[in-house]
Amino acid sequence: MKNFPDSSKTYRVLFSFLLLFACVSLSGQIHTDQNGIKTSVLYAISANQAQARRFEVATIGYNSYHWQSTGILIVELFNSHYGTGYEKYTVEIGYSQGAQGDPVVKLIDSQGMYHYAKVTLGEPYDLSTSYNNQKNRAIPVYVDVKYHSTYKVRLTYLRARVNDVTTLNQIKIHETPTPIDIPDFTIPTTLDNHIRVAGTGDHYITNGNVGIGTSTPKEKLDVAGTIRAKEVKVEINAGADYVFDKDYDLKPLSAIEEFVSENKHLPEIPSEKEMQEDGLSVNEFQIKLLKKIEELTLYIIEQDKAMKTQNKNIERLQQELDKLKQ
Numbered sequence: 001m002k003n004f005p006d007s008s009k010t011y012r013v014l015f016s017f018l019l020l021f022a023c024v025s026l027s028g029q030i031h032t033d034q035n036g037i038k039t040s041v042l043y044a045i046s047a048n049q050a051q052a053r054r055f056e057v058a059t060i061g062y063n064s065y066h067w068q069s070t071g072i073l074i075v076e077l078f079n080s081h082y083g084t085g086y087e088k089y090t091v092e093i094g095y096s097q098g099a100q101g102d103p104v105v106k107l108i109d110s111q112g113m114y115h116y117a118k119v120t121l122g123e124p125y126d127l128s129t130s131y132n133n134q135k136n137r138a139i140p141v142y143v144d145v146k147y148h149s150t151y152k153v154r155l156t157y158l159r160a161r162v163n164d165v166t167t168l169n170q171i172k173i174h175e176t177p178t179p180i181d182i183p184d185f186t187i188p189t190t191l192d193n194h195i196r197v198a199g200t201g202d203h204y205i206t207n208g209n210v211g212i213g214t215s216t217p218k219e220k221l222d223v224a225g226t227i228r229a230k231e232v233k234v235e236i237n238a239g240a241d242y243v244f245d246k247d248y249d250l251k252p253l254s255a256i257e258e259f260v261s262e263n264k265h266l267p268e269i270p271s272e273k274e275m276q277e278d279g280l281s282v283n284e285f286q287i288k289l290l291k292k293i294e295e296l297t298l299y300i301i302e303q304d305k306a307m308k309t310q311n312k313n314i315e316r317l318q319q320e321l322d323k324l325k326q
């Protein structure tokens with residue numbers, strides 16, 4: 001009778017094989033390549049309690065002069081210790097950016113509540129190779145982490161992944177980077193994005209406030225600077241024509257003089273200090289100025305009538321004086 005191997009032993013061997021295959025598969029998922037767009041996910045990096053630390057997550061090879069088509073690196077930071085926290089940076093090294101210029105690091109997205117990491121670049125250095133008689137260079141890409149935080153890092157790139165950077169269009173991914181202690185640092189809070197609105201239809205901001213030059217807008221639109229426009233149209237719900245009503249109480253000039261002497265500004269017009277502290281409502285202020293202009297018009301009309309009466313009296317007195325001289 002033919003002997004068959006023990007079934008339990010067979011299952012154990014099969015299970016071990018499957019477990020080994022799963023581990024290899026999971027390990028392989030650190031790096032992916034989808035039609036030339038490559039992604040690498042690093043092991044967790046952490047601050048040392050309150051001590052900030054720096055990790056070299058990648059080294060980029062590029063040419064110091066020529067055009068190159070693999071210049072952008074996307075670095076995503078996932079806070080895995082303090083609740084929600086996410087940042088997305090781009091590192092741009094291409095013609096006129098790193099090559100014949102300075103590498104550009106931009107924060108393009110920031111979500112969540114806790115932000116304790118940032119991307120920064122090291123000093124570029126020359127490689128032993130060149131391209132078309134122009135030096136190839138390498139530059140380190142760092143992630144700095146602070147304040148007890150732990151981060152996962154995902155890199156997306158087009159460059160060829162290598163173990164050692166020797167020429168342009170290469171990148172070395174440091175899966176388990178060695179940390180170095182650094183001083184505390186400030187996390188950027190302003191995105192390096194440009195707002196682009198395009199299309200032929202209407203565009204809406206349904207709620208919230210918009211700030212230009214300020215991160216704390218208090219009105220629907222706050223601008224910390226100069227607005228230039230060909231025309232500004234302000235909607236109003238009242239005017240100042242009531243000044244010309246017959247029953248309007250026009251204060252005598254003596255009362256205006258007394259008020260100005262005491263307060264150093266016109267009645268119903270904010271003082272200089274109030275304007276500096278509270279600003280001005282264009283709508284309201286324009287109506288107040290119009291009211292003062294209309295009051296001034298009434299004063300001028302009164303003065304004109306008084307001058308005409310005075311001139312008639314002077315003319316009459318002059319005629320009487322001339323008769324007495326005859």
